[in-house]
Amino acid sequence: MIILSGGTGSPKLIDGLRQLIPDKEITVIVNTGEDIWSSEVFVSPDVDTVLYLFAGILDKTKWWSIVGDTYNTYNQMKELGQNEILMLGDRDRAVNLVRTHLMKNGQTLTEATAALVKGFEIQANIIPMSDDFITSVIETPAGKIHFQEFWVSQKGEPEILSFEYEGIENAKLSPAVIEALSREEHVIIGPSNPMTSIGPILALPEMKEILKTKKVIAISPIIGNAAVSGPAGKLMAAKGLEVSSKGVAELYKDFIDIFVYDIRDDVIDPAEIEAMGIQAVALDTMMTDEEKRADLAKEILKLFEMDFETVL
């Protein structure tokens, strides 16, 4: 089982899957398109979220950062007049420092992630999408800024003129991603932002072609005309895309088999999805508690005609 993941929505679905199948059966290909150097460390926000989820230390009120982390370094820097773009907790900073040291000693992001997976005694296979540095840059009326600055520091407020994945033109899927895809048939595209989370993974050469050979289920992160969380809507609109599940399905139509939208969605016309040659399935995608996360995961396994319930 492979899941393509960004932050928030996809980790929630992974949290559901973990209640049904053993961690070692789960491979997560993680977006690195929001990676950023901050305070001398290389931060890979989505990789960290997935690591903390499997390590059992993710703050599930925010779906990022380490539960109970302190901010003593951040606060002291602020007192001295320096605001970090990313508000790194003290333990979170340690993880990013370890990654940075390993990478400065010649390891790839994939190898450094594997070391962290081992350090946290995680059984799942967590693979960054690429070992090449890709980052999302947003053009606003005040100039170009990193996606994290747009979303975290500026609270997603600036108008978006355009955005791009810097570095994508020379980036490749990592060998570990290609290897994982070669031995798994089932791929879930998690309900993460199709622009900044899933978009960079799909933008890598070969990815769409490989997905065409797999059984792929995508879960829409949009209900009606708004994203469940995050800036997906604003970014889709900036790209001239319809902010709706149909808009998401159009992005994915060439390589997915099943498209899952929310039962509350009163804008979507399933016939339009089916007309793209895709099976449209309405499910409860608002994963507001553990049980609902497991329920959605269970329905997705059923769509794959898998039933792992007996495994645990």
Added chain:
Amino acid sequence: MIILSGGTGSPKLIDGLRQLIPDKEITVIVNTGEDIWSSEVFVSPDVDTVLYLFAGILDKTKWWSIVGDTYNTYNQMKELGQNEILMLGDRDRAVNLVRTHLMKNGQTLTEATAALVKGFEIQANIIPMSDDFITSVIETPAGKIHFQEFWVSQKGEPEILSFEYEGIENAKLSPAVIEALSREEHVIIGPSNPMTSIGPILALPEMKEILKTKKVIAISPIIGNAAVSGPAGKLMAAKGLEVSSKGVAELYKDFIDIFVYDIRDDVIDPAEIEAMGIQAVALDTMMTDEEKRADLAKEILKLFEMDFETVL
């Protein structure tokens, strides 16, 4: 009033001076010969100790680090299998991050230190000895290691074959040091390690020549045949120097006027010091509490024929 300072002994004396004269009358020229890159930040251990002293946050049980600091990043890194050479506290790390950012943005160590002085609302003038990177390297039977690794990680245990200040041959006194020395007549050489703390300051071009034109009082960090604290004795012995106050006086004899040794010293022969053309004065240099630190400072001001007691 200028004091040349390293760690421990000199900050204790500064703590005494602060009880007698206003901070703004104190200029500290700080050793940077133990500076080191650690965990992606530029650490200047003696500068930090002096900063924390004046900021009122120095841990006076250890005479380094911030009182009550936490070690959440350090501990998380250790859990993930990475031991830092320097055990940086979380607030301490913030100070080093701010310094590193400023320096990466083109500021000199002197300018970055001035920014920290301002950030901590310190009135004293704290000046690193040089803006050039100098670091102390110790040659042991197992190879060359940084002084901090010798002293902190390896607890000062390895045999010392030799040691050197790397980078000193191309280093200069900072313009701020030269400027401060041009307008002050009284210089104290604090009771810090004459090898790793005072040695690098004196090794900079012009420094000894400038000191010859000043009224200079040096305080010995050695009592009998042992250092009050730290590895001074071992390092002096490695250089073939007599581990005694006389050995220290010989290092300083060309440019000091008064040499202060401890009243407990039963090895020193004051006549031998006087024979070098230096006034030898016995004082209680074991600054074990606030009052004793002020007492020693008072005696030194008297030797300068200054009496600042009325200032406060």
